[in-house]
Amino acid sequence: MSVLGTGGVIIQGITGREARMVAEHSVTYGTPLVAGVTPGKEGESVAGVPVFNSVTDAMGGIETEIDTSLISVPPFAVLAAGREALRAGIRRLVVATEGVPRHDMVKLLAEARAQDVAVIGPNSVGAITPSTCRKIGAIGGDRPERAFVPGHVGIISRSGGMTAEIGLTLRRAGLGVSTAISVGGDDLIGLPPEKAALLLQSDPCTHIICLFGEPGTPFEEELAQAMLAGHVTVPVVALIAGAFTETLPEGTAFGHAAAIIAGSSGRPSIKRRVLADAGGHVVDTLDELAGIVTALLKDGYTHAGD
């Protein structure tokens, strides 16, 4: 099962500083990065991969079927880059860029939804499936295997850094990852935790899901609803950070743009309660997270499709 697709991957904005590094690391890891796109840079190559002027040119110039694009362009260029990918028929977008104007994301996500194209991000370090060495984005850096080894735990994290940290915690406990997804630190994202959970459990390799949540947004509450409704059936272990923010005045953003409490919504204490009420395993620490995941997997839990 391929949560992140099986076809070729391109990077839009591949000649940028960050994207060059991601390209090098992806190729070394074994991800089928087949082309890059930067208008005006056709003919160059990055990490041994050819650069094209447009997504359409790349699709015409490469034999491999391309199904995924990593968008790593400046914030004001994301909407145009995304539209170009949609027009060219790309099926999956990962938007790495931070600080994309909200109206641009409203338009891009609405257009992608209308064409049934999956979008991860924006403000995401990407996603990784260690069993197939497929990583889309900076996730895992130059040594993905340090945090992500193949296994049965799906990771959903609103924090890019914590995606790797949870992978590391699991590896040190002798556990591995089916697919890890950094869903992005903004409050308007293409694959919020509820949808990410449904995607991960569609893969029989995912026996359990670890969620890293934060203050702000209704994301954790929506996941709890989906668990209660019986849509999300794999066990969910959740670590919700930022309890301290409830003791401070409202309206301050902590860390990520979306980590902001306003009124009764977005409170970590409520997220913890609704996830626990929905049958989730809510933990306080990473050590506890590793312990519970180990115990649940040992209990012989297997996914229906396994």
Place this chain on the structure above:
Amino acid sequence: MARVLEDDAKRLLASAGLRVPEFERASSAEAACSIASSFGGRAVVKALVPTGRRGKAGAVRLCAASLEAEVAASELIGSVVGPYPVDMVLVEEWVDIERELYLAFEIARGRPEYTLLMSADGGVEIESRPESVSRVPLDPIQLPSESDLAQLWDHLGLGALSLELGRVTHAALRLFIERDLTLLEINPLSVLPDGNVSCVGALMAIDDNALARQPDVAKVAIEGSERAWRPETVLEERVTSINADTSQRGSARYLELENGNIGFLCGGGGASLLLFDALVAAGGSPANYSEFGGNPTEQRVYDLTRVVLDKRGVQGLFVGHNLTNNTQVDVVAAGITRALQDAALAEPFPVIAREAGLHDKEGRRIFEEANVTYVGEETTLNAAADAMVDAMRKAGLV
């Protein structure tokens, strides 16, 4: 999101073809009096602060004569509305109003849609009548026409006025989208005796991610105004100016807390939240919240560390990060250890650093040479926070 003061908001509404009352800013009671006179004496005096609910807060005064406007202005200037000190008032022409409506646009929570909020029953009491507000989702791919919008007003019983309201609502929606607004609220949207519709109250916020492409809105936007509940402290201002230097890579957030004795120097976005919770759970007392990352330069790390150490009452330093994707641990270590040396700290001063990721072997060497207790990936973030509080306890600082 950055708010825009009401008169600036009304200028933008006027530029979109919407009618607004005449207005002028005044920073003294005398000026308010003379502006009111120029409107014939009858005027509305409003505290000019970037927040709603001013009517409820008594910060909107209806004045029948210019002397009343003078009194109102002298009472408002120098007062505080919500978190905002009032140093100016807006003096507006008092228009006769037949009927008050409510109109607002916002971006839907977590969904790629706009939300149109409308009510046939607007005014200062709207907050207490949430049931009177209709919420209409708008698909950005298929935006409604003037006549679609007129129909919505017609459903609310506006009859013959609906056509004009459809035009006004359409113009406001275009302004909302074209100017990258995250909130546009017109309350009251007033029906005048002559059948015209005027934006008598306006609240506007713009997306700070879009300021660079909206230069005329950026000029009048108050950055960070939706987040602040108090003005920046001296230490926070230092971090703001550190960030303003775009020649340095990396980003830093810093929030000064009232008490606490553990300097908190952590990153990224999620890990800093987890580490703060972990210190508190272990019985520690952080003196600040911070979050840094984005592969910062040595100088930027140094500058931020000095701010964290300069807060009065700081008796130890906790450094922590998730396994980094691109932040170089050796660069972080160099910046922190140089700041520790330069800060001339009173002993004992426990410092624990939990850093793992890019170049962490070299980072460990730099930390350890500077007598900083270093822990790496073998120690979880929670265990590192526990160790910090233990070290404070052993030094008699908890």
